[in-house]
Amino acid sequence: GENVEQHPSTLSVQEGDSAVIKCTYSDSASNYFPWYKQELGKRPQLIIDIRSNVGEKKDQRIAVTLNKTAKHFSLHITETQPEDSAVYFCAAIPFDNYGQNFVFGPGTRLSVLP
Amino acid sequence: DGGITQSPKYLFRKEGQNVTLSCEQNLNHDAMYWYRQDPGQGLRLIYYSQIVNDFQKGDIAEGYSVSREKKESFPLTVTSAQKNPTAFYLCASSISNRPQETQYFGPGTRLLVL
Numbered sequence: 353g354e355n356v357e358q359h360p361s362t363l364s365v366q367e368g369d370s371a372v373i374k375c376t377y378s379d380s381a382s383n384y385f386p387w388y389k390q391e392l393g394k395r396p397q398l399i400i401d402i403r404s405n406v407g408e409k410k411d412q413r414i415a416v417t418l419n420k421t422a423k424h425f426s427l428h429i430t431e432t433q434p435e436d437s438a439v440y441f442c443a444a445i446p447f448d449n450y451g452q453n454f455v456f457g458p459g460t461r462l463s464v465l466p
Numbered sequence: 467d468g469g470i471t472q473s474p475k476y477l478f479r480k481e482g483q484n485v486t487l488s489c490e491q492n493l494n495h496d497a498m499y500w501y502r503q504d505p506g507q508g509l510r511l512i513y514y515s516q517i518v519n520d521f522q523k524g525d526i527a528e529g530y531s532v533s534r535e536k537k538e539s540f541p542l543t544v545t546s547a548q549k550n551p552t553a554f555y556l557c558a559s560s561i562s563n564r565p566q567e568t569q570y571f572g573p574g575t576r577l578l579v580l
């Protein structure tokens with residue numbers, strides 16, 4: 353089955369710097385890759401996603417890149433702000449005729465230092 | 467944040483006791499999911515349901531049971547067979563079981579063992 357690894361597990365950056373989180377997946381059939389942000393004590397919320405037919409997607413300060421050949425995708429946050437501090441989860445969805453089963457990475461705790 | 471709710475926010479279980487976590491959604495979503503979240507780990511799928519009166523085991527279904535008698539409700543029972551139930555439980559829903567549909571999460575229930 354699909355296996356998703358995520359690095360780093362913790363990341364501290366100074367406010368205004370960029371942050372990059374990388375995920376690798378094992379199933380070449382996976383074709384949808386969402387990123388979720390979970391603030392302390394709150395529910396995960398989708399912040400950006402990418403499908404396998406594109407290599408990059410951007411939404412203001414957040415971007416995601418996908419390398420299907422290498423089977424990895426990355427989240428890029430530019431001009432980080434204290435409110436970006438949270439745990440970020442990546443996920444991959446393997447092709448499944450019986451419905452979707454997200455496989456999540458273990459998460460990255462991002463701390464933005466003022 | 468509305469649309470999908472979970473109760474209670476905190477739940478305490480005594481040894482040998484079954485407890486039931488509630489998940490309700492008014493989004494008219496067909497698919498619903500239960501995840502378990504442990505510190506330092508990603509979200510792991512317990513059970514999912516693509517439609518009323520249907521549900522499938524996820525990766526860690528042992529010691530859990532579910533029902534889907536109504537479209538808007540997907541309760542999870544943590545049975546006495548689950549030997550390590552302490553965790554944060556998240557319910558999610560999506561419009562349908564088609565791949566790549568966004569999942570929306572509830573606020574979560576934290577289960578603690580007395």
